[in-house]
Amino acid sequence: MIEFRNVQAGRPGITLIKGFNWRIAPGENWMIQGPNGSGKTLLLELLAGKNHPTAGELRIDFIDGESWDERYAQRKRFIHYVPTHAVQSLLKQDQHQYYQQRYYSIGDQQQPTVQQVLGHAVDALNALNLPPEFAIDHLLAVDANRLSNGQLKKLLLIKVLLSGLPRLMLFDYPFEGLDQASRIALCRFIDYLIDQHGMQVVIVDQHNELPTRINHVLQMQDFQRLAREEYGRSSAETQPPSWSDRSQPVYRAPGTDPVVEVFDLKIQYGEKVILENFNWRVNKGERWALVGGNGAGKTTLFSMIFADHPMAYSQSVYLFGRRRGTGESIWDIKRRISYLGPEQLSYLSPAHIHTTAHEYLRHALRKWDAPRFAQIAEAFRAEGFLGLPMRALSSGQLQIVLIMQCLLTECELLLLDEPFQFLDADRKAALHHVLNRYLDENKTLILITHYATDLAQWTNHTKYL
Numbered sequence: 001m002i003e004f005r006n007v008q009a010g011r012p013g014i015t016l017i018k019g020f021n022w023r024i025a026p027g028e029n030w031m032i033q034g035p036n037g038s039g040k041t042l043l044l045e046l047l048a049g050k051n052h053p054t055a056g057e058l059r060i061d062f063i064d065g066e067s068w069d070e071r072y073a074q075r076k077r078f079i080h081y082v083p084t085h086a087v088q089s090l091l092k093q094d095q096h097q098y099y100q101q102r103y104y105s106i107g108d109q110q111q112p113t114v115q116q117v118l119g120h121a122v123d124a125l126n127a128l129n130l131p132p133e134f135a136i137d138h139l140l141a142v143d144a145n146r147l148s149n150g151q152l153k154k155l156l157l158i159k160v161l162l163s164g165l166p167r168l169m170l171f172d173y174p175f176e177g178l179d180q181a182s183r184i185a186l187c188r189f190i191d192y193l194i195d196q197h198g199m200q201v202v203i204v205d206q207h208n209e210l211p212t213r214i215n216h217v218l219q220m221q222d223f224q225r226l227a228r229e230e231y232g233r234s235s236a237e238t239q240p241p242s243w244s245d246r247s248q249p250v251y252r253a254p255g256t257d258p259v260v261e262v263f264d265l266k267i268q269y270g271e272k273v274i275l276e277n278f279n280w281r282v283n284k285g286e287r288w289a290l291v292g293g294n295g296a297g298k299t300t301l302f303s304m305i306f307a308d309h310p311m312a313y314s315q316s317v318y319l320f321g322r323r324r325g326t327g328e329s330i331w332d333i334k335r336r337i338s339y340l341g342p343e344q345l346s347y348l349s350p351a352h353i354h355t356t357a358h359e360y361l362r363h364a365l366r367k368w369d370a371p372r373f374a375q376i377a378e379a380f381r382a383e384g385f386l387g388l389p390m391r392a393l394s395s396g397q398l399q400i401v402l403i404m405q406c407l408l409t410e411c412e413l414l415l416l417d418e419p420f421q422f423l424d425a426d427r428k429a430a431l432h433h434v435l436n437r438y439l440d441e442n443k444t445l446i447l448i449t450h451y452a453t454d455l456a457q458w459t460n461h462t463k464y465l
Contacts, residue, residue: 001023001024001025001026001059001060001061002023002024002047002058002059002060002061002168003021003022003023003024003057003058003059004020004021004022004023004046004056004057004058005021005056005057005058005059006019006020006021006055006056006057007019007020007021007046007053007055007056007057007058008020008053008054008055008056009042009046009051009052009053009054010042010054011042011391011392012391014388014392015054016039016042016223017039017042017043017223017224018223019056020056020223020224020225021225022043022218022225022228024200024202026200027200028200028215028216029194029200029201029202029211029213029214029215029216030201030202030203030214030216030217030218031202031203031204031205031210031214031216031217031218031231032044032202032203032204032205032217032218032220033204033205033206033217033218033219033220034219034220034221034226034424035220035221035396035424035426035427036394036395036396036397036399036400036422036423036424036427037384037385037393037394037396037397038220038221038222038223038394039220039222039223039224040172040204040220040394041083041084041172041204041394041395042223043202043204043218043220044081044083044170044172044202044204045081046058047060047079047081047168047170047202048075048079048081048170049072049075049079050081060075060079060168062074062078062167063075063078063079077164077166078166078167078168079166079167079168079169079170080160080161080163080166080168080169080170081170081172082156082157082160082169082170082171082172082174083172084172084173084176084395084422111143111144111145112143112144113140113141113142113143113144114136114139114140114141114142114143114144114147114155115140115141116144117144117155117159118140118155118158118159118162121159121162121163122140122162124162125137125158125162128158128161128162129192129196130158130189131185131186131188131189132185133181133182133184133185134154134157134158134182134185134186134189136151136154136155136158139151139155142269142272143269146269147295148294148295148296148298148299149177149294149299149342149343149418150177150178150179150182150293150294150295151294151295153174153176153177153178154178154182154294157174157186161193165193165197165199166199167198167199167200168199168200168201168202169190169193169199169200169201169202170201170202171190171201171202171203171204171205172204172395173204173205173206173395173421173422174186174203174205175205175209176342176418176421176422177294177342177418177421177450178294178450179292179293179294179450180450181293182293182294183209183450184209187209187210187211187212188211190211190213191211191212191213194211194213195213201213201214206422206423206424206425207425214231215230215231216228216229216230216231217229217230217231256283256284257283257284257321258281258282258283258284258318258320258321259282259283259284259286259319259320259412259413259444260280260281260282260305260317260318260319260413260444260446261280261281261282261316261317261318262278262279262280262281262301262304262315262316262317262318263279263316263318264277264278264279264316265277265278265279265280265301265304265315265316265317266278266315267297267300267301267311274295274296274297274300275297275300275301275465278465280463282444282446282461283444284412284441284442284444285441285442285443285444286444286445286460286461287439287444287445287447287458287459287460287461288444288445288446288447288459288461288462288463289446289447289448289449289455289458289459289461289462289463290302290446290447290448290463290465291455291462291463291464291465292464292465296465297465298417298448298465299341299342299343299417299448301465302339302341302415302417302446302448304317304324305317305319305337305413305415305446306333306334306337306339306415312324312325313325319333319336320336320412335366335411336411336412336413337411337412337413337414337415338406338407338409338411338413338414338415339406339415339417340402340403340406340415340416340417340419341415341417341418342417342418342421344402345395345398345399345402348390348398348402350390350391350393350398353389353390353391354389354390354391355389355390356386356387356388356389356390357382357385357386357387357388357389357390357393357397357401358386358387360390360401361373361386361401361404361405361408364405365405365408365409366409367410369408372408373404373408376404376407376408376434377404379430379433379434380400380403380404380427380430380431380434381426381427381430382397382400382401382404385397386401394422395422396422396423396424396427398422399421399422399423400423400427403419403431407434407438411443412442412443412444413443413444413446414438414439414443414444414445414446415446416445416446416447416448417448418448418449418450419431419447419449420449420451420454432457435458445458445459447459
């Protein structure tokens with residue numbers, strides 16, 4: 001039995017939850033839903049012991065040690081928490097790392113391999129009975145910082161479970177960044193852990209496939225419990241939709257001037273070939289999707305376009321009609337491109353940013369357009385949290401801040417890598433609305449997403465990796 005009794009809690013200097021009550025009975029597996037910034041992640045942190053009530057009581061019946069040390073050891077053993085942005089904990093604990101670093105560390109012997117990250121626990125992999133989609137034998141010799149966002153998520157989950165099977169497993173947006181096959185595999189795996197090991201699960205999520213054993217939902221609103229109810233889900237709902245069912249895209253390509261051209265591209269790390277004989281042309285005003293499973297090379301290709309990857313200098317990569325390495329500076333290129341990607345959020349380290357979200361944006365933008373800022377802030381209903389410290393924002397709110405930074409930068413080419421992750425339904429609709437106003441015949445879009453509905457609405461060309 002787990003019970004919140006009149007709990008009060010928050011962030012440093014900010015009280016968010018007051019008088020909160022919630023009861024989790026044995027055999028119950030919960031999904032927590034609600035708008036961005038409604039308190040979902042804070043509840044997981046309280047359960048995991050990463051945050052503590054300032055008033056009231058949080059009672060967990062299997063945490064019953066007499067001393068603080070005993071209770072800490074029990075919580076560490078019996079409760080495992082997989083945070084949203086924990087992937088960088090697999091790498092070096094260095095706050096000075098930057099998100100492009102994996103592209104500039106070729107040959108760096110200090111970068112740990114997947115096997116080194118897992119340590120001696122790797123010998124227990126077979127006992128986990130992982131789904132085939134989660135097998136990582138082929139990745140053991142790969143540097144961890146070479147993994148895609150989705151692969152890092154899988155590795156993080158496996159590392160947590162190899163430390164011992166808990167009684168309570170907490171997941172904060174576990175499906176974001178995973179391709180469709182991996183999302184369905186994770187659902188099956190969580191169901192397996194519940195059925196075979198008696199584990200209880202609490203998941204924070206918005207709109208993804210869910211394990212069939214999730215049987216209760218908690219709705220949050222403004223750090224208060226809006227509703228709690230039983231939840232049922234048909235296994236048919238986790239079946240992948242047919243790509244042939246996509247509706248007609250909104251935009252048509254109006255021009256033929258090349259913005260991106262790639263000829264016979266080869267991406268290789270050691271003996272591992274990611275892409276080979278890859279050719280691609282993107283014309284001005286076109287709407288493209290890059291489609292492929294986790295680790296297919298989508299984000300690496302983005303890094304070459306956005307001038308982050310040194311390999312682009314040895315390849316035939318042309319941007320705006322000019323080959324990379326023919327005299328233009330990185331900043332000449334970046335001024336014409338606006339980029340949003342999951343690695344930005346992973347490396348943002350909001351705990352080390354002491355400004356408000358509004359101040360962060362003013363500092364980050366080259367040119368400040370106050371009327372346009374106000375318009376976009378209103379569209380995202382962001383006025384209520386832009387005055388808060390960055391460290392106090394939720395994952396969805398941080399994502400909105402990065403989206404605003406991207407859309408407030410005038411550019412010719414827009415690169416969006418998983419832009420809809422962490423967004424609630426209203427904020428996702430707002431992003432669709434803002435994009436409709438932002439994109440015109442002079443702007444080119446390349447989108448990475450694992451959701452067919454996004455591709456149907458925003459792209460009319462698809463490149464499969």
